[in-house]
Amino acid sequence: MIRSDEAKSLETELNSNDAAIRRRAVDKFAELCRNGEIECTPENFDHNMHCHTCYSYNGYGYSPSYIACLAKRNGWFAAGIVDFDVLDALDEFLSAAAKLNVRASGGVESRAFIQELAHEEINSPGEPGIAYHLGLGFSVSDVPPSQQLFLLEMRRQAHRRTRGIAALVNDFLAPAGLDFTADAVRLTPNANVTERHLCQAYREKAEKLFPTSEARSAFWAAKLGVSPEKAAMLIDTPVELEAAIRSKTMKKGGAGYVAPDPKSFPPIDRMNTFIAASGAIPTIAWLNGFSSGESDPGRLLDLHIAKGAAMLNIVPDRNWNVSDPEKQKKLIHELDRIIAACKERNLPVVAGTEMNAPGQKLVDDFSHPALARHLELFVDGAALLSAHTLLGRLGRGYLSEWAKNSFADTAAKNQFFARFGRLVTPEKFRSLRTWPGSPAEMLALADKL
Known part of the structure; x- marks a missing residue:
């Protein structure tokens, strides 16, 4: 049976940013399953x-x-x-x-x-x-060639929306503003940055700017409109802190929220055409x-x-x-x-x-x-x-x-x-x-x- 340290190493390889490493890790995982060195639950x-x-x-x-x-x-x-x-x-x-x-x-x-x-x-x-x-x-x-532009435009529109959100939130969270490429794109394997990536990037940026928990708590208390005690609890739980950042800055009423314009989204008929085609x-x-x-x-x-x-x-x-x-x-x-x-x-x-x-x-x-x-x-x-x-x-x-x-x-x-x-x-x-x-x-x- 595979050792725990070997299993951990294999898991790291499966989640590597390098696709070639992931491919080799899948092959290794498959072989270990066949040999019974990784125990797989019956279907x-x-x-x-x-x-x-x-x-x-x-x-x-x-x-x-x-x-x-x-x-x-x-x-x-x-x-x-x-x-x-x-x-x-x-x-x-x-x-x-x-x-x-x-x-x-x-x-x-x-x-x-x-x-x-x-x-x-x-x-x-x-x-x-x-x-x-x-x-x-x-x-x-x-x-199909007839649908490639639609797929490309989905990516482009998502990129534009997320960049726009970051620009607005940067002002609100100054001095913890992001360099979009250096701080956010690096978190993705192919530059498809989402709001959740931005929240992670803002949390990490604040950790660098405010290395002590006291300073970081004070920063987030002021920005999120919560008590220092609540902010201290949030920084101890990154998942909750990132959720709070998203709720405060990117949801309706937040500094980074932009009311949706129907023109920014494809008609559902067109999206269905792309999918079916x-x-x-x-x-x-x-x-x-x-x-x-x-x-x-x-x-x-x-x-x-x-x-x-x-x-x-x-x-x-x-x-x-x-x-x-x-x-x-x-x-x-x-x-x-x-x-x-x-x-x-x-x-x-x-x-x-x-x-x-x-x-x-x-x-x-x-x-x-x-x-x-x-x-x-x-x-x-x-x-x-x-x-x-x-x-x-x-x-x-x-x-x-x-x-x-x-x-x-x-x-x-x-x-x-x-x-x-x-x-x-x-x-x-x-x-x-x-x-x-x-x-x-x-x-x-x-x-x-």
Whole structure:
């Protein structure tokens, strides 16, 4: 069995800033698993289809390679990555997952404008008409030429927004202002700086400027508008300090907050065109059902479906895991409502924790009653997404012409993709050079592998 110091060294290599080191570490991890020197939990129904990586922001600094290894070691049924505005982690993650025989998917998350809800808050608090939205199940990061400009512009717009926030917050947090490149870009592997990176950079800058805890507490007390005692508690807990910085400076009312201009975000129809044309699945991001835009699940889903969405993503932990019993009851009620509405429409559902803030779970507690009753639905969604990712390379993805011509209705299509995804791992998929043409023949063959 691998020694603890060797395991720690391997973990460091898997999260290295050097992609070549990460690739070699994955190969080493795979060999140690095969030799039994790393004990891997038998496959179970745990899964996380919404893991942000270090290419946007991961709360634990995890690379795409590390997330694949995490899934393998813990026996996850499947794993999926999602990054803000870029597909930079996709190829590495799918390659690592294939080496480890982990069902996998990769996607992108951004914000889009929904004209029909222009005056209603949806899933981006305080920002009417603006919706977080996802594309899941990309097979490769090299999107078609017709969509490359859209992907590039997503990156550019995110970069401009974050630079603009930093410029405003720099004045407010002077003298702890940032040199954007030297202080923030260095925290990312490919310059995709997010608000959370900025918060980390501001915390680290203040630590350099004010080396004593007394001076640092005084600085943050003044800037955050809290007592010196509260500031002292915050600097002892970096996670909470960074959250306080973000809340005070970057959220509505903060010095770095810029009210969203619909012109700064693509219309959701255009984003869905990009996603579908790139072989992925336009996916609704659902928050909690409390906003005006999410208050009527049927209306919300029908609007999205009319614009091309074909899947729903939820972050279940925030939909039940709160200390207030009354709020928990309301959250669970809304969770059940949106899932019931999805079932009525044969809309697949995928689940994940995000991992884009320290403290978020690595995997959901699917044993909790609020989630346990939906576990089969979640696993079907993960299986469907894995099958779509594998079959997309053959031109047989979930929204492909092949799929349109092969199934009588969405229910039949969902049943096939979920079944195929449950039966076929990446290793089994590679074991055949060709697959038969009909869904029935494919399932019959998959059942024998």
